Amino acid sequence: MKSITIDESTLRGKEGFHRVGKDRTGRWWFINPAGRCWFYKGVDSVGCPSAFTDTPAGEQPAVAQNNFQGIADYLATLGINAFGSWSNPDFTTIGRPVCFLLHVRRVYSAGAIQKPGVKHIDIFDPRFVRAYDQACADAAELYRDRPEFVGWFCDNEPGWGQNYREHVWGGTANVSEKAKVPTLLQALLTEPPDRPAHRAAWQWVSAKHGGLSQVAARWGLAFSDEAGFRRLNDDGLVLEHAAYNEDQDAFSLHYALEYFRIVADCIRRHDPNHLILGPRYGSNPGPVILAAQRQAFENGWCDVSTMNCYRADFGQRVEAMAAATGMPILNGEFAWASDYFKWPFADGSDAELSVNERTARRGISALESAIAHPSLIGYSWFKWQHKFTDAEAPHYGLVNVSNVPNRFNARLLREINERADALACGELQPRTIELHTICKPEEPAGTKR
Numbered sequence: 001m002k003s004i005t006i007d008e009s010t011l012r013g014k015e016g017f018h019r020v021g022k023d024r025t026g027r028w029w030f031i032n033p034a035g036r037c038w039f040y041k042g043v044d045s046v047g048c049p050s051a052f053t054d055t056p057a058g059e060q061p062a063v064a065q066n067n068f069q070g071i072a073d074y075l076a077t078l079g080i081n082a083f084g085s086w087s088n089p090d091f092t093t094i095g096r097p098v099c100f101l102l103h104v105r106r107v108y109s110a111g112a113i114q115k116p117g118v119k120h121i122d123i124f125d126p127r128f129v130r131a132y133d134q135a136c137a138d139a140a141e142l143y144r145d146r147p148e149f150v151g152w153f154c155d156n157e158p159g160w161g162q163n164y165r166e167h168v169w170g171g172t173a174n175v176s177e178k179a180k181v182p183t184l185l186q187a188l189l190t191e192p193p194d195r196p197a198h199r200a201a202w203q204w205v206s207a208k209h210g211g212l213s214q215v216a217a218r219w220g221l222a223f224s225d226e227a228g229f230r231r232l233n234d235d236g237l238v239l240e241h242a243a244y245n246e247d248q249d250a251f252s253l254h255y256a257l258e259y260f261r262i263v264a265d266c267i268r269r270h271d272p273n274h275l276i277l278g279p280r281y282g283s284n285p286g287p288v289i290l291a292a293q294r295q296a297f298e299n300g301w302c303d304v305s306t307m308n309c310y311r312a313d314f315g316q317r318v319e320a321m322a323a324a325t326g327m328p329i330l331n332g333e334f335a336w337a338s339d340y341f342k343w344p345f346a347d348g349s350d351a352e353l354s355v356n357e358r359t360a361r362r363g364i365s366a367l368e369s370a371i372a373h374p375s376l377i378g379y380s381w382f383k384w385q386h387k388f389t390d391a392e393a394p395h396y397g398l399v400n401v402s403n404v405p406n407r408f409n410a411r412l413l414r415e416i417n418e419r420a421d422a423l424a425c426g427e428l429q430p431r432t433i434e435l436h437t438i439c440k441p442e443e444p445a446g447t448k449r
Contacts, residue, residue, distance in 0.1 A: 001421040004029065004037045012303045017273045018097065018150045020303055020328045020377060027374040027424070028328035032097075033147040039371070039424045040097070040150075040378020041417050042082035043075060043398065044333060045385065068094050078398070078410055079417025084380035085153060085280065085332060092148040099277060100139065101153040104128075104263065107135040113188070113197065116181040119159030123259045124200040133266045140270035151275030153306060153332070154263045157282030161187050162252060163245055164286025180238050184255065185248045190233040193226070202226060204251055218243050249288050256292030264301035275303040280332035282308055284317070290324035297327050304377070308333035312340045312362040312435055315369030322375035331370065331379035336363035336412075337396045339438065346439035359394040360412060361433055367416050368430035371423045381413065 006021040006029070013019030019031040029037040068091055082097040091098045104121045105112045108131035111122040121128055143149045161184030182190070188201035209215045216223050219239060223229045239248075260278075267276055278293065284307075296302040305327040309317050314334065321329050341359045344351045350358055370376050386397025391407045398413075399405050422428040 001037075002425050002427060004425070006031065006037065013275050014273050017147050018275060020275065025374070025426075027426075028377050029424075030150075030377050038081070039420055040082045040330065040380075041080050041420055042084040042097075042099070042378060042380040043080050043382075043384055044084040044086055044380050045383040046071060046075070046083050046087040046091070047384070068096075072096050075398075078414045079420065080381070080413070082150070082378065082380075085156070087384075089143055089149065092143070092146045095148055097148055097150045099150045099153060100143065101156060101280075102132075102135055102139055102267065103153075104132060104155050104259075105158075107131040113191065113195075115161075115187050116179075117159055118161040118184060118187045119157070120161075121155075121259075122195055122197040123255060123262060124196040126196070129262055129266070132263070133269065136266045136270045140267075144271045144273055149274055151277045151303070152267055152271070153277045153280050154267070155279035157308065158279050158285075160184060160252065160256070160285045160289050162286040162288060163240070163248065164284070164288075180240065182233065182238055183240075183248050183252075185244075185251045186233065186237075186239050189226075190230050201251065204254065205247060208247065208250075218247075252288045253292050256289050257295060260292065260296035260301040261299070264296070276301070277304045277306050277330060278302045280306045280308055281321075284320055287324060290321065293327070294325045297325060302327075304328050304330050306330045306332045308382075309370075310335060310338040310340065310382075312366045314366040315373055315430075315432075318370050318373045318376050322373070327375070328377045329373075329375045330377055333382040334367065334370075334379050335382045335396045336366065336394055339440070341366075341394065343438040343440055345436040347436050349436065356392070356394065356408060359408075362435075363394075363412055364416060365430070365432045365435075368419065368423055369432050371416075371420050372426075372430040376424075381409075 004023045006023055008021070010022040011019055012021065016033050018033065020028060021031055022028050023037070030040055032038055068088070072091060072094055083091045084099050085101045087098055089098050089100050108128045111125045111128040113120050113122055161182070163183055185201060185205070188197045189205070191198040205215050206212060209218055212223070212225065220241065220243070221229070221232060223232060264276055293302060293305055305321055305325050307317065307321050307329060309331060310333070311317060318329050336359050341362045342355050344358065353361070367379065370379065381398065382396055384397065385399050385401065386395055388395040388397060388400050388406065391400070391404055394408055395406055397406055398409055419428055423430055
């Protein structure tokens with residue numbers, strides 16, 4: 001990889017540990033503890049032990065026994081140099097970069113809010129704050145001083161209850177519209193009265209407009225107390241007009257900023273050495289949440305924006321996140337196992353190709369276009385192990401439950417990873433194809449390859 005000069009004014013993180021920074025051309029990079037720029041090529045959910053005992057002779061990865069080094073050495077043959085979410089953090093003991101998920105919704109399950117469109121934590125509940133602080137203290141005790149540890153994710157694919165609608169797989173005509181459901185503010189206003197988020201939402205909207213009667217008038221509703229609003233909600237009310245949406249956006253910004261601030265306070269109190277990688281977005285969370293993350297970045301509460309993607313327009317997704325936040329982007333999950341790679345284009349332009357041929361063309365295009373984007377600092381293949389029987393067909397995993405390697409995925413990842421550093425540096429151009437609307441085949445795709 002060519003020599004890279006980092007603009008020191010852009011550096012985030014602590015010297016001697018992994019940091020992020022922009023080079024003089026405007027490209028973001030991870031910077032390792034020795035001060036060298038690197039592009040993260042990771043894989044998720046790598047545990048240990050893994051024996052490969054049932055793998056046919058001649059196909060076994062070079063794993064001497066159930067050990068971290070053997071797995072890491074095999075993955076290195078595919079160009080993989082890091083370990084993502086749900087991987088064993090002890091890979092740091094052999095000098096491998098590892099990320100860890102400190103999941104906000106798992107540390108205090110009573111504070112989790114689960115409704116259609118909303119999958120989050122009661123950020124206003126002091127019991128959650130205490131529980132998350134303790135979880136951070138426990139985890140930091142083990143990994144605070146490990147230089148190969150990269151940083152902390154704080155959530156996985158949360159639902160923010162926004163007006164912005166996008167299916168996790170995308171937004172083409174192949175994905176049906178979701179039913180309209182209450183957004184975050186309405187959802188919290190109708191939570192149980194003893195939930196702190198319920199009280200915080202009512203206090204916020206009442207203070208903003210001077211009381212419940214003014215709120216009702218602004219929203220064009222007839223209610224005089226919280227119970228009256230709950231009855232309207234239970235009768236199927238879904239607020240979505242302009243006056244409510246203005247309040248919904250303002251409250252969502254307030255809620256998200258509190259989320260980023262509290263999470264950062266807890267993590268940094270116990271671990272000032274490592275990066276905060278933020279929530280792993282399952283899809284674009286919408287402009288309000290991304291605006292909050294941008295403010296969190298500017299306030300020092302978050303260092304990296306993390307997004308998962310299983311779409312063929314991966315590079316365009318990175319651009320959307322980068323344009324909204326101005327942050328370095330880490331992909332938390334990627335695989336060419338979704339229908340976006342397998343189904344033919346509706347215009348018939350690739351109808352004669354096999355599933356494997358379509359997947360390879362679109363997989364190369366998706367991943368290389370994303371790697372070439374100046375804001376992407378790495379991607380994570382999902383995942384290490386997955387149930388499959390055909391080792392020559394595209395799937396999520398790199399090995400199956402019998403530890404047989406997926407040869408299709410291994411070949412393609414090795415080829416792309418060999419080009420990744422040069423793509424990131426601009427020494428190579430990504431191999432891209434024109435994308436069209438996909439079309440579900442009348443019959444399931446066969447085994448033609």
